[in-house]
Amino acid sequence: MFYDVIIVGGGLAGMRAAIAAHDAGAKVGLISKIHPVRSHSGAAQGGINAALANHPQGKDDTPERHAYDTIKGSDFLADQDAVEIMTSAAPGIIFEFEHWGCPFSRFEDGSIAQRPFGGAGFPRTCYGADRTGLYLLHTLFEQVVKRKIDVLYERFVTKLAVKGGRCAGVIVMNLHSGEFQAIGGNAVIFATGGSGRVYSVNTTNAHASTGLGVVIPYWAGVPLEDMEFIQFHPTGLDGSSILMTEGCRGEGGYLINNKGERFMKNYVSEKIMELAPRDITARAMQTEINEGRGFEDRYLHLDLRHLGAKKIMERLPGIREICLNFKSIDPIKDPIPVHPAMHYTMGGIECDKDGMTRVDGFYAAGECACVSVHGANRLGGNSLLDTVVFGARCGRHAADRVKKMSQTVDTDTLDSALKEEKERYQRLCSSSGKENPYTIKNELSQVMMDKFGIFRNETDMKKGLDEIKILKERFNHIRAIPDTGKFNYDFLWVTEIAGNIEAGLCIATGALARAESRGSHFRIDFSKRNDEQWLKHSLFTYAPDAPQLTYKAVTMGKYKPEERKY
């Protein structure tokens, strides 16, 4: 099998890349370990940012103002040229979605509705009720169907075939047949999503969102960037950590402590309150809980009751449904118990504005990529935008590039990579170890939560890093994987745990080294941002024992670093 452009991942970034590459004339193969409509993009709720100026209070909004809010929100770690590309492309990409039939919510005049979101100067978040991600995802799948793009679903990519700094394709386990296959391509785009399951005891992410997506290229020699920046969403549902969208606060929801106070007034200006950026809100919430003002020492209340039944049913029907199904409470009548939960990885595969990496022919887009437009803290509504803007750019660039090349299948590289994977599988199936890999997974997530959570310090992180190294060693002694043939999910999940461990090591190494507080990375022992020493991106290069850490400059522009005040 051979394609001009192979795309791995069927979420928003992957499908948008596939459509762009197809429309640029490339033969495209879209590979995904789950069906595209099952992708975690579909769980995004609140909206997608674009300076459309549709909202009555947003008439003066512009892409420049969107860029400034994004850069300030990022705590000045975002690359400013990339941010400007994203915010200026935003209105066009939203109109394109709308022309494809995306069912956005509407204002009375028939224009796309917009709501306020955290850290934004204007209400610029376009939405479809609280199911924006689902609507965008299905709209893209519809366009993939229309174009008859090859969708190879339930193919689990386990390895990049790379030789001499050039990517020749991927090795997949075809879950339907239970066999390994090599798929050759002149370009490979990874759009595998975030790594939330590294923190699996407390994340808003799907089971499918593991660290393996960034770690496969990392193992193949592609550096990862800014891995220490982990976003905690302020409002995960107590217990399951299911996302309660920022749209809840955008529509006017309150955060309340056990004294009945809207405590955000003690942390940010009364003008902003619950609409502070996520890093600040999550820290405020954790502080309230740590200082005894939470409920059951664990959660706070997200109160929507004053919004009224009509608004809740109209704007937040999905939130109500989740609360009823998972917590047996009705937000029309009851406050929602919430606590911060790991939500988003700002870091990822190092790539440029076209998604190109240091390995020839290998690209990245979406949450697995670090372009970087989110820097140290992403604003709500910018992740969906990132996926589609850079997905499209990346797909187009890859297609244009491979069109100039002759179709060459590097059979040798593919064959040897395929052979390695088959041997690795056999080794896993004949292991005589005793460790339960899932115990290791759960212990890892506990270490990540306890030592690399919202508040970090050197002592705990040093200990945590050692613990992760021990887990990595224990993983060498796991029990045998049963060779069940078709749909060997045990093989899939266990392989993903290996990815979680490596991604966890990068997060831990980066966090311990960065002796400052910036955006989501908050150190109680270095509580100030330090631009003199740390206004730089971290880069992680694979080595068997621990990642090698280097740094590179942030691309600055017209916005000079300033203290973030909200």
Added chain:
Amino acid sequence: MPTFKVFRYNPKTGDQAYFQSYQLPEIKGMTVLEGLYYILENIDPTLAFRSSCRQGVCGSCAMHIGEKYRLACETQIVDIGNTVTIRPLAHMKIIRDLVVDLDPFFAQYEKIKPYLIPSGEPPTREFKQSPAQRAKIDFHVDCILCACCYGSCPVVATDEKYLGPHALLKALRYVDDSRDGATYERLAYLASDFGVFRCHTIFNCQQVCPKDLDPTGAIGKLKMKALWAKFTGKLRKTG
């Protein structure tokens, strides 16, 4: 202690399908999907089932649980009882354990041209669509393609060419969308031999839909629209 009785089948071993029982610990609030993960992680790593979002939005974990097709992730064990019997979705080939072949399901969906076909060139900004026009498609756009309706439909069981409730619900979403310009072309296709008139109005799809959508009602509306278009001479067969 809840007991899970889970349908098992693996063609590799050559065995007949069977039910396997697993004892689970009693954990307050545990969902059926969490129960399946508990088995995979602690008791039996050979168990195969699909899942992803665990919050009722991706549709991966649709299966037959205690007399009904539903999503394992949003089903509490206590709501089913002490014995939870789990089977794969019906009317599709079983590949292994709880994993069925969804290719026919998606193939039928693709036949109805599930994408907007505007009549002219799009405007420079968005198409204007009033809140009332948007409200017409409110419920149809919430379909997550989980296949609960498809697995519960007796017509699907007997007629492999029937488009199915999921595809027909999607079709109404476009027929009712003020931005779509292919209404009569769509209705002509939907009124064909394997379309809306194959539905026997049995309501299974409506009863099982985890999103509380109404495919039966949608098919009823399409029938009326197709008939009206036929009587008024607007229904033209197209390629």
